[in-house]
Amino acid sequence: MGEGAKALSATITLAPNPSNKCFGCGGDNPGGMKLTFEQDNVNRRIVGRFVLGERYQGGGGFGHGGIIAVLLDEAMGKVSRFRGVRAVTAELTVEYLKPVDVTKEIEVEGRETEMNGRNIFMIGEIRDMTGMVLARGKARFVVIGQK
DSSP states (O other): OOHHHHHHHHEEEEOOBTTOOOTTTBSSOTTSOOOOEEEETTTTEEEEEEEOOGGGBOSTTBBOHHHHHHHHHHHHHHGGGGGTEEEEEEEEEEEEOSOOBTTSEEEEEEEEEEEETTEEEEEEEEEETTOOEEEEEEEEEEEEEEO
C-alpha cells in the first residue's frame, strides 16, 4: 500500500446514512440532526465538529442539555465500530461544565476506556475550539451483535 492509501485509510468520514432514521446521525429523519463524524483509525477515536445553531438551544443562546447528551451519546456510540460490533447505550452520565454557545464551533470526541464481557465503557468530551472542555460524558454500552 502506498503512502497516499495509508493517509486515506487513517480517517474515515461517517456521513449520515440516507436510510437510517436515527435522530442524531440518520439521514432519513427530517427532524434529526444529521451529524457527520470522522473515524480516526490511528488514535481509535470518533470526532465531530459542529455549530449547533439556534434550533438546538435551551435558553440564552446555549445548547439544550438533552442535545449535549445526544452529541456525547452519538460520538461514544460510534466507537464500537473499532470492535466491529453493534452496541446500545445502557448508562450515560453527563457533566455539564460550561455553557455551550450555539453560535460557536465545538468539537465532540468519543473513545473507549475498557471492555468487560459484552460491556464497552466509553468517555466523551465536548470542547470549544480553544480546547476548553464544556461537557464530559461517561457511558456503558452493551454489545447486541456483530456489524
